[in-house]
């Protein structure tokens with residue numbers, strides 16, 4: 001229960017603390033730039049970097065071939081992916097041909113229904129089809145619960161006078177987020193695989209999809225050879241502490257070593273954080289190695305899990321990373337992994 005509430009709180013934090021935003025009911029004023037920033041990584045290759053507090057929550061991206069577009073990840077909410085589709089339409093007249101889910105977590109699959117409704121095939125690891133509509137429920141409160149929260153926030157907004165615009169804006173952002181979550185219908189991918197590679201061709205451009213263990217046991221990465229870009233999904237976090245709730249850190253370190261060896265000069269689009277190079281991916285790998293070493297030592301010193309969480313302080317070099325609230329849960333998850341007591345389902 002504790003771990004579930006950490007995940008929920010984190011998601012809630014990710015979607016509630018934003019700079020000024022406009023409530024969803026004033027549709028005309030809500031723009032994609034409230035939710036993500038498009039970054040051109042190479043010709044026709046774009047990262048959509050999630051903004052704190054917006055409706056995207058995780059990064060996504062897309063690649064235009066010469067007769068179609070591939071989307072990687074569908075953000076946290078249908079609204080955010082609709083905004084992405086609208087931005088794609090401004091950059092290319094080509095149709096969206098494929099979508100990929102890098103893993104099942106809701107901040108990367110919450111907009112699936114929008115692609116499914118357009119008849120776009122959604123490709124993912126076999127395990128996404130297993131977990132998308134089951135394990136994801138921990139990230140999505142039931143509608144009744146969301147309605148209850150909505151009523152409470154609406155009441156607080158109504159009681160906040162007009163001369164407190166900052167406070168009102170905060171409540172309006174929360175309403176916007178709750179309204180967006182109420183529209184999510186957990187939707188499965190419809191093309192899945194669990195080993196080897198999948199090649200997709202969009203005219204002159206092609207893509208290599210492959211899977212590596214570590215983050216959830218159901219992650220797919222997308223390599224764009226001609227542009228030398230890797231969409232990491234949450235196998236890569238750039239200057240951001242990771243969510244280890246489903247992770248096997250031992251495997252993850254090996255996977256990152258392989259990626260760094262195979263793509264030393266690539267640009268990396270991470271699941272969270274800014275577009276990166278091998279430098280940031282190596283920093284992230286080193287964070288996992290440090291975490292494993294610290295917790296291993298803590299266990300050898302006889303620390304209990306609670307003592308480990310209190311005493312194993314985050315090294316200085318990671319204190320500037322985003323998502324500092326993951327520091328203690330990371331110790332807990334690592335401790336359980338090393339002890340063999342981690343519940344993976």
Ligand SMILES: [Zn+2]
Pocket residue numbers: 058105107108234271272
């Ligand atoms: Zn994520």
